[in-house]
Amino acid sequence: MKLTMRLGRASYDIILSRGALGRLGKLANLTNRRALVVTDDGVPAQYADAVLAQCVQGGAKLVLKAGEETKSLAGFETILHKLLDEGFTRRDVVVAVGGGVVGDLAGFAAACYMRGVAFINCPTTTLSQVDSSIGGKTAVDFGGVKNIVGAFYQPEIVVIDPDTLDTLPQRHYVNGLAEAVKAGLIGDEYLFELFEEDDVHEHIEEVLCRALAVKKNVVEKDEREKGLRAALNFGHTIGHAIEAASGGALYHGECVALGMLPMIEDKLLLQRTKDVYKKLGLPTAASYDAAKVTAYLRHDKKASSQKGLTVVRVPELGSYRLDKATFEEIETLVRAGLG
């Protein structure tokens, strides 16, 4: 399957196909340039090695330490040093093989090395395949704030091989599906119903493809996140606060799943969503300190003013609405819906 992200000169293809990693040299041009393959030690080595084996002009591999701490200016510097030490030029390419951390970090380094070299993203986790690998948002965390330093930088191609999900631990696998449920809720009824009625794993290619299509449509209309793209933050405002308050106990997708619930306005749809979570193994409630969550909300550095935030609400399946909400309103929702 192929989707084309239409962004003028920055347009690129998203290839979604079993075994695609083994055909990367054909899908992307690896014949007349060198490649730095960036991965981390949480990703089975076989994937990066398979890519490296296809670099006929030679290349190099950089294995980072797995985990969010790597997504820092120090990690950024590590990649830049490797590019410089190995003598990579403007005509060469950076290939990310891994999850969101690897993709965000390698993408940012590719954006800045020599003011931009080609970047190929090969996401290997559900979360990155369904969400972070497309959209062109690269970043590192800085000063305790997630994704506060980075660039909008589009990849040359995104190659998604669902076979890589076979080596992913079950909880990680399910974690990423939360973003696909989100895509269904805000923009694809059929996708949501697929979660309700079918075996997701059996239909994983269709799930990924439909979720990517929802994101693609939003990103094409708002490449640089000027407004509309906020729709993709559905569940994320409260989700990020839960993630911070949980101190790492909950995964990103699990927090987004929890963060979506208070923003679903239709009671029946709310129940249907909880049923989908139960079926998948996503949490429908979590015990944490609601005061702590709301404190994080108030300290969100992206807060557009000191009075409140823009939130995304889903009035009915397949639609959304951007809305301003005061902190008090959001806190009430958090307490009622999640406490």
Added chain:
Amino acid sequence: MKLTMRLGRASYDIILSRGALGRLGKLANLTNRRALVVTDDGVPAQYADAVLAQCVQGGAKLVLKAGEETKSLAGFETILHKLLDEGFTRRDVVVAVGGGVVGDLAGFAAACYMRGVAFINCPTTTLSQVDSSIGGKTAVDFGGVKNIVGAFYQPEIVVIDPDTLDTLPQRHYVNGLAEAVKAGLIGDEYLFELFEEDDVHEHIEEVLCRALAVKKNVVEKDEREKGLRAALNFGHTIGHAIEAASGGALYHGECVALGMLPMIEDKLLLQRTKDVYKKLGLPTAASYDAAKVTAYLRHDKKASSQKGLTVVRVPELGSYRLDKATFEEIETLVRAGLG
């Protein structure tokens, strides 16, 4: 005088006017957003303070240490910390007040903070007014290589106040004029003749404006330096090597001036150029180790291949030609023309 850099959605105005810094609040929008004013301790404090006084929503000032060493990832981090600590948002703006180091560094921080906030450039040196403030190239030095990490990021507006040149030491003042002589040589006969026949200081606004116009025309056709923009590197290939070999004894513009000489093919034009240098106070020869210069050339990290480089030659006044040259050919030119 106003020039408009036409780059689609990234278009911006270049305002060139005596006293413009004192009118920045009117020229740019400083009424409904905060500003971080970045400067360095080599720039008279009055300029940054004049800008800060016009920030009616408040702002902050960051004074960096003057010098090329500041143009590093550490300097980049210093600006990012300040932006974060002061709670700057996506709707705020970074204003650079100073020379090329301040502009390149503040521009890169603006490009990356929250994946891009508005950037206003107020160059205060001849070199930055004539050259580095426009074109959207932001960068830091890294691993011993100049400008190797950065972004193409266009400012919202460039405000050039030639009055700031009054406080510039004479050698710095002349240093920047070398880039204007370059502009004349590759693209504006009239500008070159103005250097020959008139008092440059008296006509400084016209000199700046014509030099900017040459650069603007090239950048508009090649925003991301895919090819044509290489013309602006006239004198820079050898110039950078001389700069490195001189160990800081010579200024950038002086090295570019020296680097242009071997690439002027017309004998008469070469003599005219040397006469202009003498009139301005730019060097026409320098004693240094030619072997050292050529060694730096061979280690240029931007070398497109191991065999040679793309060089810019000027066959006659107001024109240029991109050419491939082997290292041996360049070395012969360096020895003959400069030794």
